[in-house]
Amino acid sequence: MQRSNDTIALIATPLGEGGIGVVQVSGPQALEMASKLFMSKRATSASGGLLPEIDLTKAPSGSLFYGTIHDSKGLIDEVLVSIWRANGGPTGEGLVEINCHGGIMAVRKTLEAFLRLGAREGSWEELLERTTLYVPGGIPQETIGARCNVPLDLVQKEAMLLLPQARTRLAVKMLLSQYQSAPGGLSHEVRKLEEEVKRLKRQIVGCDTSETAVGARRAAPLLEALVNSSPFGLALVNPLKVTIAGAPNVGKSTLFNALLGEDRVLVHHEPGTTRDYIIEFISIEGMPLELIDTAGLREADGVERVGVGWARELHQEADKVILVLDASRPITQEEEGFFSTLDTRKVIPVLNKIDVGATRRVAPTLFPLPPCEVSALEGKGLDGLRRMLVKEFLPEIEKGPHRPIVFTQRQRGLLVEALSVARELPRDISDCFTASEVCEKLDKLEVLLHKTI
Ligand SMILES: Nc1nc2c(ncn2[C@@H]2O[C@H](COP(=O)(O)OP(=O)(O)OP(=O)(O)O)[C@@H](O)[C@H]2O)c(=O)[nH]1
Ligand SMILES: [Mg+2]
Missing domain, CATH: 1.20.120.430 (tRNA modification GTPase MnmE domain 2)
Known part of the structure; x- marks a missing residue:
């Protein structure tokens, strides 16, 4: 494996409020730099005199230390530091991982302390580029040398990213x-x-x-x-976009909430309630789906008109469109008008409000699929709809991910x-x-x- 001769440091966790934040430092100088900034707790809290300071450059690979990080201005944070040596470590070079308290300051200041010692600010992708084959639970003694320092291949890197x-x-x-x-x-x-x-x-x-x-x-x-x-693998990592379409008041938002399992969007008996579009992710049989509630399709003015325009664009871009029809009333001419603008191959028709009365059949020629009969309000028929949404992946889901x-x-x-x-x-x-x-x-x-x- 080709060794890099610079040492990179980066913040590996999102910056913001959180329990911990992690700074990773990888490269030939990583351990030496860490030993200059780290002071172990053993040295500061001894009861009968100070114990010798731990020398991170000599510590065994895979060990974890509790202590503090300091720069020239004093204490930065109380931390846990784990270290790996070149041989047997995930990057095939010295790697130090500093677990700071979460938030922005402690993590940022720790990173800056390493940068002042000569580390270069790197990216997570760069760290991954240096990452070698990691064997969970450690590399067995007999295979050290044979398996460590094997760089990740492209497929592995893509999986990690x-x-x-x-x-x-x-x-x-x-x-x-x-x-x-x-x-x-x-x-x-x-x-x-x-x-x-x-x-x-x-x-x-x-x-x-x-x-x-x-x-x-x-x-x-x-x-x-x-x-x-590939359709299964790609849909697992890039959730399919599923919009909910239909005339105002047919129960699109009620259905959105029911599929999501929480009252996320406003529902009201007045037509034209949803103006904006709302995106949430749901999982059906392990398949991630991007579910989008939209404004009801009708001729409208002002703000509602903008919302309807967005809705039309979203239905065009979507992988699937749940087209909601109201079982309690006949289909209007206006509805028929926008049916014709949809790509029928991606439409999943849904007949909602079946709790209200006798269900009305949709003309079988209108869509390739028969409509799912549901009551979004009472949660009836939703399992059938869920299955329909991931129908093409069911055999693949059955075969498993391994x-x-x-x-x-x-x-x-x-x-x-x-x-x-x-x-x-x-x-x-x-x-x-x-x-x-x-x-x-x-x-x-x-x-x-x-x-x-
Ligand atoms: N009986 C019955 N009423 C429902 C059902 N689903 C929705 N409703 C009612 O229909 C009305 C409209 O529901 P929404 O979910 O806001 O309809 P929408 O399609 O999002 O409407 P817009 O946002 O205006 O386009 C509300 O009063 C709901 O309670 C259902 O399955 N059965
Ligand atoms: Mg709505």
């Missing part, structure tokens, strides 16, 4: 699974394929070209399975390309391909697989 934004437990599990690079993860699967392509390339010299080509063609179904996992799953557009783009190259290879040995044609395709395949991880 996306983890803080994960909104559901399923998304976290999926990302951790891909991060661990163990069998069953995306990197592992792609690396295996790459090794196989390399092996076939070596074999092609002095061997039957057609057989090699047919062997390489076996990559196609594996790549296809990876590409097919398998190779494509979760970024970058990975998807490269694997789609690799799949099309694999498909160009012959299915059986009767197809005539020259050795140089097969070699060219294997080269392309190898490059694409290599770029993915």
Whole structure:
């Protein structure tokens, strides 16, 4: 692994009110700098004379110390400091993590103290760039040297960068699974394929070209399975946008609150109550969804007109639109007018207020899907609607998060390309391909697989 020769320091937690704030320092000078600023509590609270000060530069990797951080002006904060040495630490170089009290001042001043000693202010992405394979629970003694200082591959870095934004437990599990690079993860699967392509390339010299080509063609179904996992993986990390559309007063906000499980937005019997749009995240079967309540669609004036304009734009951009109809009254011409402006493929029709009386059937030709019958007020029929919202992901959810799953557009783009190259290879040995044609395709395949991880 290439070592960086500067030491970076950064605030790893969001600045603001909170219990703790963490400053991380990584690089060849990290431990030395920390030992200049840190004073252990053992040295200051001894009952029978002072104990010798702890020397962080000599302390064992993975140890944690309680004490204080000082600069030339005096005490900054009472802290916990953990340290890792180059060998066996997550960044493959000295790493110090200072757990300060939360808030802005203590964390900022601690960072500044390191910057004054020569550290450069870095970013979390930069720290990740230096991060090597981390084995939870520590690296077993016998594998030290073999496994430590293995830089994270691209897939692992992407997983780490996306983890803080994960909104559901399923998304976290999926990302951790891909991060661990163990069998069953995306990197592992792609690396295996790459090794196989390399092996076939070596074999092609002095061997039957057609057989090699047919062997390489076996990559196609594996790549296809990876590409097919991408809608699920992408939706786990980039929640689908779901808007709630409909005429004023049909119960959009009531439904929004019911799906969210709290009274987040104002509900009123007067049409035109919601003017702004309101965004909240919900989880259905572990799938994160961005749910957006909007103004009721109708010809309006003034502020309401602006809200209706926004609503129309949001429905255009949405991945899915829950179209709410009022079961207690017939569909109006105005409603039919805006139905025609929606992309019917993404519409999930919902017939609300079924508690009021006999439900009215919507013409089956109007939308590809039959409407979900619900009472947002009484919470009836909501499970059916929830299932409908994640219908296409149910088989993937069933298979679980611990398998190779494509979760970024970058990975998807490269694997789609690799799949099309694999498909160009012959299915059986009767197809005539020259050795140089097969070699060219294997080269392309190898490059694409290599770029993915
Ligand atoms: N009986 C019954 N009433 C409902 C139901 N859902 C909503 N309502 C009532 O319908 C009225 C309008 O509800 P809202 O949720 O504010 O309707 P909206 O579509 O958001 O209306 P706008 O914001 O004006 O576009 C309120 O009086 C609700 O209590 C339902 O399932 N059954
Ligand atoms: Mg409303």
